[in-house]
Structure formats: structure tokens, C-alpha cells
Amino acid sequence: MRQIKPDDKQPRTLLVNPPLTDPTAPYHSLSYLAGAAFNAGYSDVHCLDANVLALNHLAQPAIMESLLSECEGIRQTLEKKSALTRGDQLRYRHALAAVGMRPHSVVEAINTFQDPVAFYDYRRYRKAVLTIKCWFNAMSAVGLPAMFDGVELANHGPVNLSSLKDLVNPSLLQQLLHPFDHYLNGPLSQSLAANWDLIGISVNYISQLPFTIRIAELARSLSPNALLCLGGTEITDVIKFLRIKARVWEMFPGVDLIVVGEGESAFIDILSTLDKGVDIPNSPGIISRQGKEGVPPLRYENMATLAVPRYDVWDWSQYWSPEPVALYSPTRGCYWNKCTFCDYGLNTDRPTSPSRERPISLLCEDLRGIAEVAHVAYLAVDAMSPRFLKSFAEVLIENNIFINWSAELRLDRTLARGLAEKLHRAGAVALSFGYESGSQRVLNLIDKGVRIEVIPSVLSALSEAKIGAQMMGFVGFPGETEEEACSTYLFLLRNSDNWTLAGIGDFTLTPGAIVARNPESFGITRIGEYDGDDIVRALFWADEFGHRNTPGDARSSAIDAIAAKLPRTAMDDRPWVGGIDSNHSILYFSRNGPSLVPAGISSGRHADIAQYQTPFSHVESFSTEANLYELHRKCRKDGWAIGNSQLREWLDVVDHVGRAKDGVELEILPDGSFITAIDERGFSESYHSAKVLLLESYGLI
Known part of the structure; x- marks a missing residue:
């Protein structure tokens, strides 16, 4: 164990938020850790948001020029080949995204997000969003095909993020992270090379995992004497779901300590022992190489003694938002x-950790601290009780604290009994709900504690109070019929006037859920882990008829037909306007109310379309990300999770591609996708109609 000799200096500490996740605001874990440290007398703590700094660095025109040149080289190389593999086809699609971009394109898009006027001009805003999508397409061309899903790494992409074989493969990680080399080997390495006593990396999303492995390697080589620690909800999940817990050290060979669960007290314990120059004790929530295998004793923080989070540790001007x-x-x-x-967190006997509330007497101090930095907040909670929610609103109202806010709540009937209006007066602009299902029988199986007939009155009360409602649910719960799945969408259609955003996903069975622990109560006859997943985040299950079920199996043409009828308020998903609980959505709710986007504002052309002459015919039939996703689904249907080595077999299949005598003109859309252009002599009405529908789906006309 590395020790720091006691002297008159405090442990010099760097806390890092790694890529790749939402760049619109800092994640709050480090604000809470910094608050705990300062409260305990440790002021030499520095926070580095490597996520937003990486993206801003890569957006610089000089680096963008290099990316666009690399994409051009990829196109030229592939266009000389007589036949392309599936991987070539995907890479060619990505390289085409760079055709319409300029070196300043991404910087201009980020400036739009940060401009308090341009941000709320939805036409300009959407142009900026499409530019970022195009950028990520281009970066995928120089990295690995189909590596991104939005602004995160794809779960069903070229790397299995739950496979240690993939995650500890140096050459594979080098390819995956290649688009970020300018930052990782430049500014980040310079930051890590300072004289640190402690480097802590907070990992909260699966998309950050490969970057964390690389950053931990860099930190160990550049600061060999520093104590290197990991924590965060994703690290907690890794420990929780690893088949063999001790294999976590294969992922992070240079790391000294891992903190699981809530980390404030563990962080202070680590700082205290460094300060005194003694070994780290066997504290709850801390594991080391020398410690016992498995999950350590849990520690749940006392909300009455928890320090006020520090929001002044961030340079808010870096984030892709017009205000914090x-x-x-x-x-x-x-x-x-x-x-x-x-199944959330490390609680072993309940679905998630025990409920704890900040004492009302301390809320005012917390909220005033937030108001000094930001006038908009997202309450990052699992669910607040109606009683606490009422008290929270009263603190804001009675103390004249003006903050617009959003949160996820349960669809409690008290919202229809005057509480919604009070929340609006307290600054609530949008609320999201785990509505889950339109079937009362399914809701009872879920033990949601909600009556379906009560929900319309709740939504109506929110609408009258000018609070945007965001509805979340899923289909495919064990035993759910097709009719019941359809009812989930039909309920939303019947009540569409009283909600703004909706997202209905696919049920995923996780190991710690009550369903997995008591499968027979839900008609499940067998549960299995996917071969190839070392981190077992999801399970397949068989029903009473022996049918194996995986996420997405419940979908049918009837369900999809009804789902397609749901109104769409905005064009994009997280982290953009239109994403449930996204920071940009909250800001638009604050400005425009439940309408989110003013009526009619999405009409009109948002961006130019670039032309490109390709020698390939039928480019539209090239392999796509959707093909890769279906391959993942097919393998999981067979009970195993495909990794990169097996994916390469699929990607390396040669597909003989025809070449056009005079070439084919492509129209490159602003997000980097394309359609085939046809000259007037070959222009058909059916093609014209299809093109119009496609452009409308992108919000371009």
C-alpha cells in the first residue's frame, strides 16, 4: 500500500470525471465529494471534468481539420477497392459524414448551445444538434465502426462493454479511443502529471468504463507515487455484477483502492489516513487488493450530517448550455x-438503497448555495415522498428562493389534490414519472402502488399547473400479453394533451431484481446469464411455455403501429431537447412551459445538404448500425453475448459492391447520414415522396 509521509501539507487531490457522457453539465458526484472534503478541512482538492474538456478540445478547428482530412483519406482508400467488407461499408458511411463539415462547424455548434439567444431559437439549436451528430459519425470513421450511441459509447457496438476480454485488450481499446488521442495524450496527461498525492476517478456510466481503464493507466505511469482510487455508480455496478469479483483488478491493474456505494465518508477516511501517513483501514465501502473478495460492508450516508455540495469547483463556461x-x-x-x-445500487434485500431525506432545516442552506451558481436544477433522486416534496416546495416559496427545477416522482394522487399547483409556485417546470404500463394487472405485478384510473387526473392537474409531464415505461414484463403492451401506448394516446414527452423501452431482467430472486411468482421457469458477459448486467428468462425472452422480444407489428402514433414534441433524445430529464429539455421547459418547443417552430429548413459523388452503386444498401444491433440481438436470443473477436468475423465478410459507370450523387444530410440523389430524367414521384418524408423526419422541411 502506498503511503504519504505526514508533513505540514494536506494531501493534494485530483478528482476526475472521465469521458464519455453528457457535456451539458457536470455530474454531481464530485460536487458532493468536494463538499465533504472542504467540510472536513481538506481544501487542496481539485476537480477535473475530462468529459467536457475532451470534447471541447477535440472541437478546436485545427484538430477538426485533421479529422476531416483523415475521413477524406478513408473515403479515397475505400473507393479504390473493388469490394468492401461490412466493416468497410460502415466506415465509409461514417467517413461520408465529414463531407459537409468545416473545421469551425463543431465550435459554432457549441457556441449555439452556450448562447442565451441562439440556444432558444429551435431552428438554430437543431442545426447545432445535427452538427454534433455528424461529428460523432466522423469520429467513428477513425475509431471503430458504429462505436457511438448519441454522445456515448454504444452498448451494442463493436466492443462488448461487459466482457473483460474486450475491456482489457490494449489494441482494441487503442482503436476505440483513437478519436480522443489528442486530448488523452495532451491536456489530460499534463493534468495527471502534476504532483498529486491522491487521484480519484468517479465513474457513473458504462460509457465511461473504457476511458477510465485508459486514464487509470495514464495516472499510474505519470503519477507513480499517487494513491489511485476509483468510485461511482458504474464501479459499484461492476463490483456488484462481476461473476468473479477479484477480476476487477484485471481491469484496473494500477489502481490501489475501489470505493463502492456512497463515497463521501470513504473519501474522508482515505484523505485522513493519507494526511496521517498510515495504511488505509478496512472501512465500509472500501476494497483493496489485500482485502477480502466480494462486496464490502455497505455504508449509507447520514443526510443530516452530509456536507453541502460544492458547485464552485466547476468552470461552468465550459459546458454546452446557456446557463448552469x-x-x-x-x-x-x-x-x-x-x-x-x-435493481439499483448495492442494497441486497430491497430494489434500491433505503430512503433518507435531507432535514428540512438544512434545505434552505443547500438551495441558497445552488441559487448562487444556477437558477435551474435537476433533483437527482430515485423518488421523493409526497410529504417531503410538499416541505421542499414550501422551503423554496417561504424563503423566496427562485430556482426552476425538475425531478422524477411517483404518480401519487396528492398531485391532483393541490400539490401540483404548489410545486409550480415553487419553481417546478417539468416532472418525469415511471408510469411503466397501461395495464393495471401488470402494474400490480410490478407492485407499483398506482391505480391506472388515477393517472389522468394527476396529468390533468400538472397540465393546469403549467408543469410538463414526462412519461416512462416499458413493454415485455414477464406474463404481459400483446394486448396489455398495446394498452401502454393506447393510454398515452388517450391522454396525449396532458403530457409532453414519453419514452417506452423494453423490459430488461437484472440479477438483483425481485423478479430474478422470485422468478416462479412471475411465471418464469428458467433464468440464465449470457455467455461472454463477465459483468452480468442482464439475464434472459424462459416463460412457462419454455420460450426464451430477451429485451425487444415483446415487440410486434401491432405494438409498433400504435407506438408510431404517439405525438413527438421534439426531434431528438438525450442529452438534447426532447430527451426525458435532459438539461436542455429542462431549460426549454423553463422558457416555454409544457409545450417545450413553441408550436410551428420546427418547420423550415435547418441546415444545408452537401452533395458527394461516389463510385459505388447502391450505397444505401451498405451495412448499418442497425444491422450490427440486430446481430447483437440474435446472439443474445441464442444465450450468448457477442464480443469484438466474433464481431470481426461478421465485419470482415466481403460484400461485392457494384460500381456506377458515371458515379452516383449522394446528398449528405446534416447529421452525416445520406440519401441517393437522382437527376431530373430519372426522378420519380415515389422517390420524391420518400425523400420528403425522410427530410420531414429529420425536421429539415
Whole structure:
């Protein structure tokens, strides 16, 4: 164990938020850790948001020029080949995205997000969003095909993020992270090379995992004497779901300590022992190489003694937002804590951690601290009780604290009994709900504690109070019929006037859920882990008829037909306007109310379309990300998770591509995708109609 000799200096500490995740605001874990450290007398703590800094660095025109040149070289190389593999076809698609971009394109898009006028001009805003999508397409061309899903790494992409074989493969990680080399080997390495006593990396999303492995390697080589620690909800999940817990050290060979669960007290324990120059004790929530294998004893923080989070540790001007949006957690855990599908955190006997609430007497100080930095906040909580929610609103109203905020709540009937209006007066602009299902029988199986007939009155009360409602649910719960799945969408259609955004996903069975622990109560006869997943995040299951079920199997043409009828308020998903609980959505709710985007504002052309002459015919039939996703689904249907080595077999299949005598003209859309252009002599009405529909789907006309 590395020790720091005691002297008159405090441990010099660097806390890092790694790529790749939402660049619109800092994640709040480091704000809470910094607050705990400062409260305990440790002021030499520095926070580095490598996520937003990486993206801003890569957006610089000189680096963009290099990316665009590399994409041009890829196109030229592939266009000389007589036949392309599936991987070539994907890479060619990505390289085409760079055709319409300029070196300043991404910087201009980020400037739009940061401009308080341009940001709320939805036409200009969407042009900026499409530019970022195009950029990520281009970066995928120089990295690995189909490596991104939005602004994160794809779960069903070229790397299995739950396979240690993939995650500890140096050459594979080098290819995956190649688009970020300018930052990782430049500014980040310079930051890590300072004289640190402690480097902590907070990892909260699966998309950050490969970057964390690389950053940990860099930190160990550049600061060999520093104590290197990992923590965060994703690290907690890794420990929780690893088949063999000790293999975590294969992923992070240079790391000294890992913190699981809530980390404030563990962080202070680590700082204290460094300060005194003694070994790290066997504290709850801390594991080391010398410690016992498995999950350590859990520690749940006392909300009454928790320090005020520090939001002044961030340079807010770096984020892709016209104003700060602060994340704040006045409660932890879930007061309901019964939903049978839920599996969050390290609680072993309930779906998530026990409910704890910040004392009302301390809320005012917290909220005033937020108001000094931001006038918009997202309450990052599992679910607040109606009683606490009422008290929270009263603190804001009675103390004249003006903050617009959003949170995820349960669809409690008290919202229809005057509480919604009070929340609006307290600054609530949008609320999201785990509505889950339109079938009461399924809701009962979930143990949601909600009556379906109550929900319309709740939504109506929110609408009258000018609060945007965001509805979340899923289809495919064990035993759910097609009719019941359809009812989930039909309910939303019947009540579409009273909600703004909706997202209905596919049920995924996780190991710690009540369903997995008591499968026979849900008609499940068998549960299995996917071969190839070392981190077992999801399970397949067989029903009473022996049919194996995986996420997405419940979908049918009837369900999809009804789903297609749901109104769409905005064009994009997280982290953009239109994403449930996204910071940009909250800002638009604050400006425009439940309409989110003013009526009619999405009409009109948002961006120019670039032309490109390709020698290939039928480019539109080249392999796509959707093909790769279907391959993942097919393999999981067969009970195994495909990794990169097997994916390469599929990607390396040669597909003989025809060449056009005079070439084919492509129209490159602003997000980097394309359609085939046809000259007037060959222009057909059916093609014209298809093109119009496609452009409308992109919000371009």
C-alpha cells in the first residue's frame, strides 16, 4: 500500500470525471465529494471534468481539420477497392459524414448551445444538434465502426462493454479511443502529471468504463507515487455484477483502492489516513487488493450530517448550455422501494438503497448555495415522498428562493389534490414519472402502488399547473400479453394533451431484481446469464411455455403501429431537447412551459445538404448500425453475448459492391447520414415522396 509521509501539507487531490457522457453539465458526484472534503478541512482538492474538456478540445478547428482530412483519406482508400467488407461499408458511411463539415462547424455548434439567444431559437439549436451528430459519425470513421450511441459509447457496438476480454485488450481499446488521442495524450496527461498525492476517478456510466481503464493507466505511469482510487455508480455496478469479483483488478491493474456505494465518508477516511501517513483501514465501502473478495460492508450516508455540495469547483463556461443546470440530491434511496423490476445500487434485500431525506432545516442552506451558481436544477433522486416534496416546495416559496427545477416522482394522487399547483409556485417546470404500463394487472405485478384510473387526473392537474409531464415505461414484463403492451401506448394516446414527452423501452431482467430472486411468482421457469458477459448486467428468462425472452422480444407489428402514433414534441433524445430529464429539455421547459418547443417552430429548413459523388452503386444498401444491433440481438436470443473477436468475423465478410459507370450523387444530410440523389430524367414521384418524408423526419422541411 502506498503511503504519504505526514508533513505540514494536506494531501493534494485530483478528482476526475472521465469521458464519455453528457457535456451539458457536470455530474454531481464530485460536487458532493468536494463538499465533504472542504467540510472536513481538506481544501487542496481539485476537480477535473475530462468529459467536457475532451470534447471541447477535440472541437478546436485545427484538430477538426485533421479529422476531416483523415475521413477524406478513408473515403479515397475505400473507393479504390473493388469490394468492401461490412466493416468497410460502415466506415465509409461514417467517413461520408465529414463531407459537409468545416473545421469551425463543431465550435459554432457549441457556441449555439452556450448562447442565451441562439440556444432558444429551435431552428438554430437543431442545426447545432445535427452538427454534433455528424461529428460523432466522423469520429467513428477513425475509431471503430458504429462505436457511438448519441454522445456515448454504444452498448451494442463493436466492443462488448461487459466482457473483460474486450475491456482489457490494449489494441482494441487503442482503436476505440483513437478519436480522443489528442486530448488523452495532451491536456489530460499534463493534468495527471502534476504532483498529486491522491487521484480519484468517479465513474457513473458504462460509457465511461473504457476511458477510465485508459486514464487509470495514464495516472499510474505519470503519477507513480499517487494513491489511485476509483468510485461511482458504474464501479459499484461492476463490483456488484462481476461473476468473479477479484477480476476487477484485471481491469484496473494500477489502481490501489475501489470505493463502492456512497463515497463521501470513504473519501474522508482515505484523505485522513493519507494526511496521517498510515495504511488505509478496512472501512465500509472500501476494497483493496489485500482485502477480502466480494462486496464490502455497505455504508449509507447520514443526510443530516452530509456536507453541502460544492458547485464552485466547476468552470461552468465550459459546458454546452446557456446557463448552469445544477444536479442536487435532497433525498437518497426510494421511499416506495417495492417495484419488482428495479435493481439499483448495492442494497441486497430491497430494489434500491433505503430512503433518507435531507432535514428540512438544512434545505434552505443547500438551495441558497445552488441559487448562487444556477437558477435551474435537476433533483437527482430515485423518488421523493409526497410529504417531503410538499416541505421542499414550501422551503423554496417561504424563503423566496427562485430556482426552476425538475425531478422524477411517483404518480401519487396528492398531485391532483393541490400539490401540483404548489410545486409550480415553487419553481417546478417539468416532472418525469415511471408510469411503466397501461395495464393495471401488470402494474400490480410490478407492485407499483398506482391505480391506472388515477393517472389522468394527476396529468390533468400538472397540465393546469403549467408543469410538463414526462412519461416512462416499458413493454415485455414477464406474463404481459400483446394486448396489455398495446394498452401502454393506447393510454398515452388517450391522454396525449396532458403530457409532453414519453419514452417506452423494453423490459430488461437484472440479477438483483425481485423478479430474478422470485422468478416462479412471475411465471418464469428458467433464468440464465449470457455467455461472454463477465459483468452480468442482464439475464434472459424462459416463460412457462419454455420460450426464451430477451429485451425487444415483446415487440410486434401491432405494438409498433400504435407506438408510431404517439405525438413527438421534439426531434431528438438525450442529452438534447426532447430527451426525458435532459438539461436542455429542462431549460426549454423553463422558457416555454409544457409545450417545450413553441408550436410551428420546427418547420423550415435547418441546415444545408452537401452533395458527394461516389463510385459505388447502391450505397444505401451498405451495412448499418442497425444491422450490427440486430446481430447483437440474435446472439443474445441464442444465450450468448457477442464480443469484438466474433464481431470481426461478421465485419470482415466481403460484400461485392457494384460500381456506377458515371458515379452516383449522394446528398449528405446534416447529421452525416445520406440519401441517393437522382437527376431530373430519372426522378420519380415515389422517390420524391420518400425523400420528403425522410427530410420531414429529420425536421429539415
